[in-house]
Amino acid sequence: MGEIQYNGEHVWLGIIGHIAIIIAFVSAILAAFSYFNHIRTKDVAWQKLGRLSFNIHGASIFTVIGLIAYVMYHHMYEFAYVFDHVSDDLPLKYILSAFWEGQEGSFLLWMFWHIVLGVLLIAYSKDYEAPVILVIALAEVILTTMILGIYIPLGTEGLKVGSNPMALLRHMNEAPIFQNADYLSLIKGRGLNPLLQNYWMTIHPPITFLGFASTIVPYAFALGGLIKNDQKIWLEKSYPWVLFSAGMLGTGILMGSLWAYEALTFGGYWAWDPVENASLVAWLTLVAGLHIHLIIRHNHQTGKSIYFYYIITFVLVLYSTYLTRSGVLGDTSAHAFTNMGLDIQLIFLVGFFLIFGLYWWIKRWHNFPVKSEDEALYSREFWISIGSLVLLFSAFLIIVSTSLPVINKVITIFDSSYNGRVINDPIQHYNKYQIWVAIIVSILSAAAIHLRYLGINWSMMQKKYWTSIAMYVVISIGFTFLVSTWLDYFHWTYTLLTFSGVFTVVSNGHYLINRVRQSSKVVFSALSHMGFGLMIIGIIGSALNQKFISSNPFIFSEVFNETDVQKYVQLIKGKPLFSQNHLLTYVSDTLIGRERIYTLDFKEMDANMQVKHQFQLHPNAVYANDMSKIAAYNPDTKHTISKDIFTAVVAVPPSIESVEKSKEIESNLKYQTYEMTIGDTLRINDTYSIVPLQIISNPKNSEFSQHSHDAGFGIDMAIVDTKHDTVYFVQPAMGIDGALLYQYPAVINDFGIILKLNEEKSSLLFSPESSLNYTEYNIKVGEHITVNGITMSFKGVNSNPQHKNYKRENGDIALSAIVELNDGQKSVFVEPVFIVRNKQIHSLKDFSPEFGTHVRFSNIDPNKEIFTFKVAIQSVNQDKVYFDLAKDVPRNDYIIVMASVFPGINLFWLGTILMMMGLFLASGKKFLKIKNL
Secondary structure, three states: OOOOOOOOOOHHHHHHHHHHHHHHHHHHHHHHHHHHHHHHHOOHHHHHHHHHHHHHHHHHHHHHHHHHHHHHHOOOOOEHHHHHHOOOOOOHHHHHHHHOOOHHHHHHHHHHHHHHHHHHHHHHOHHHHHHHHHHHHHHHHHHHHOOOOEEEOOOOOOEEEOOOOOOEHHHHOOOHHHHOOOHHHHOOOOOOOHHHOOHHHHHHHHHHHHHHHHOHHHHHHHHHHHHOOOOOHHHHHHHHHHHHHHHHHHHHHHHHHHHHHHHOOOOOOOOOOHHHHHHHHHHHHHHHHHHHHHHHHHHOOOOOHHHHHHHHHHHHHHHHHHHHHOOOOOOOOOOOOOOOOOHHHHHHHHHHHHHHHHHHHHHOHHHOOOOOOOOOOOOHHHHHHHHHHHHHHHHHHHHHHHOHHHHHHHHHHHOOOOOOOOOOOHHHHHHHHHHHHHHHHHHHHHHHOOOOHHHOOHHHHHHHHHHHHHHHHHHHHHHHHHHHOOOOOOOHHHHHHHHHHHHHHHHHHHHHHHHHHHOOOOHHHHHHHHHHHHHHHHHHHHHHOOEEOOOOOOOOOOOOOOOHHHOOEEEEOOOOEEEOOEEEEEEEEEEEOOEEEEEEEEEEEOOOOOEEEEEEEOOEEEEOOOOOEEEEEEOEEEEOOOEEEEEEEEEOOHHHHEHHHHHHHHHOOOEEEEEEEOOOOEEOOOOEEEEEEEEEOOOOOOOHHHOOOOEEEEEEEEEEEOOOOEEEEEOOEEEEEOOEEEEEOEEEOOOOEEEEEOOOOHHHOOOOHHHOOOEEEEEOOOOEEEEOOEEEEEEEEEOOOOOOOOOOOOOOEEEEEEEEEEOOOOEEEEOOEEEEEOOEEEEEOEEEOOOOEEEEEEEEEOOOOEEEEEEEEOOOOOOEEEEEEEOOOOOOOEEEEEEEEEEOHHHHHHHHHHHHHHHHHHHHHHHHHOOOO
């Protein structure tokens, strides 16, 4: 049997892509080898070869990225990566999001930034080009193995090296469908995770990965200094890059917090998630190193610790990659990837750069000069060094706790009975220690900025210094008290934390005002430190003072537990609920595409129950790509200057949540069929009665109106609440497409019943198109004909037809015929539509259930002004209706809502922005100064 010749595949694109990956791998090795030899021999030829190889590597990676983007854009599902991340209905704006959703795409994004940084460094770093690009090339070698996609025949199963993003789907799967040469016509892409179909997924990953990638630059310069045995020049050249990296990595973390706050429903911006922690610890060590760097540059000294800070920062970034991609955090983090079998490569990546860095650091240990004396107690560098050590200690505490899954896994290898240690309450666990780190660092940043390097003239300035500090303390105590009238501190430690934040803002703010006109070198530091203080106050306000509007202990639900009742409420559509001085109303919901958008009305009430403020929010639920279930909930937030009101739908009725649960509920219902005469009353029990009012041909049922049908009908029914003397009007409906019937039942939640039209007897009111016998008639405007005792009068034409199944397109010729039907007792109008589109004739019928008349407008003779109609009559008993009723139906008109107030959250965002702004401004200034070095 010959090999199957598959139809429609673009195999050649996959071949080119894989060749480009192999070229990228080989050229990265050659670039590293060339730069290594240039360092060893000083031969310029090796440098030129290194540059050429690195450029070839970059061009190859860019080629792979371009090919993947191309096949994703064109929905080429023969490629496994496209099949896993793209679907036909995925909006174009999310193609980039789909690109880096998977591991292979995120590795390529990381390498993209390494290449961009490498090209800039080749042009910028001059005599440091070789060691710096050597480090980047080595990183590219290992990262390229992650997408290499080759198998080495070792052992029984072989060794997989990387996952090729250009691999064909049929090479990754042995499903029977691939025995079909036309399998591409039978498959559809799985699409992007609905939770990630958010604009934050488009902008956050590139910034974050640039932050990750940029940490290699301080590492590379530090290694370059060690390799060249130079302890001064690399410090100047690398300083702006360190500032840039700290700012970019911090911005990535900040954007992740914004994403969590704007798009996730846990109600906050930081949850001490392990993946978030892994990024934070790298930023903490980088900022700690930055402060040591500042001391060394200012005092024209050197130091041993600066190398360690930059080495450990890059290694921690690599370690975070292992945590994220090895699958070890699969049960503890919402951000972790699944295991793709890259554990060995990831461990090698971390281990190589850790050993490589520590080797050169230890090798040059004895070359570092010994300080003649320690820093003075009253010098700025002494307290900056203490602050850096505190940040390092903070990072150590966080990374150890975050690494518990790894530690547990290692211990289990040696002791299979070990159950492992788990942190049950991460927020309480981390806050318990990090609050003291924040207090110490903020106080140090407030006090140290007014000290001088080397303690110069301390004896002359100490009186002024202590006077200023005392003034800042008094002012800070006053502001802390004022803040206490707005926020609750709960515990004396939070009072101290608030004071430290205010103290930082006051001290650095005063310094900033005094020095900004002098263009002081530490103005940008003061700006960042002031931002840190504002951030602390914002954390106290938004995180510790979060208050739930959605809390009513007197409203119970079977879906609540003791914790839920403190932060969730159940809202029933159209029924206001009073909760925490707010009147909450679930107004409506609308299904648009895969989004079910909810409208919630908020009224804040005063003591006299008068409305102070009113607004509406629109959280939503997003269904999976196959519409089988709700895959994600997205919040909505009311933003004000002093607070945010954050609102999210956290649960919906099972019948709305998933098709499977809806079918399960439906299968458990017991329907009883009723036959009634229009206008009669059916008393079900002492609670309610049912009265059918009329049969209608154009149902207004909300579900029915969202679909197109050949025709349909419904029954207006009144449900009489006999106890409360209230009447509910409902309209169960049915639609028909060809021979298919579609039910649109009416649910009356207050009585726990469902009404739907009986399918077996629906033909008495409505016949499928295939069973109708049409007769053709030719008449002119103003004429009439009689069909089965019904007079059909042609009144005229409408050049702007309105029909629920018709949407006008450019070039359409469309007319509707206005036809009156009369049986001598009553009359109704129908408007069938005649359409000419692309030289093709189409007709849309109209149906009158009152007379059982189906009318089609099928042709026009413009010369003779004769119009052709096709008419079919079915027998209809307008007095009889048939419907099914089920009792004890679970409610489907409620939602579970979380609504909370975040006081002062804008102080948090403002503080973090000022922190990053200070770093970027300082970086830009330093880049301009060192361009000639």
